[in-house]
Amino acid sequence: MIAIQVASIIASFVVFFELADDDVVDPDAVAKMMEELAAELETLDKGFLRELIDAFAIVAEEDSGKVKEVVRNIPYRFYLEEALAADDPVRLAELEAIRDARD
DSSP: OHHHHHHHHHHHHHHHHHHSOTTTSOHHHHHHHHHHHHHHHHTSOHHHHHHHHHHHHHHHTTSOHHHHHHHHTHHHHTTHHHHHTTTOHHHHHHHHHHHHHHO
16 A cells, blocks of 8 residues: 555656656756656665555556556666666566567
């Protein structure tokens, strides 16, 4: 339950930063905040991080269109699966292949 609440809070901020016009939010400030958020997310307890990653898919279903896409892509954008697999070179290679195929 808490992971869904935290995912919803994070999603709100990410959606705002991603979809706000440049005249509303400075793009350089957005980039800095996103980097800081990514760094903080990577330090989360691995068990909670797994729950949080899964929660973004649930939270994304509450929206549609561009917002849904932004929320669904948070784990991908912030390399959260890679953070979980930091000690597993085989899984990291799999994730890199997935990322290469997706990009």
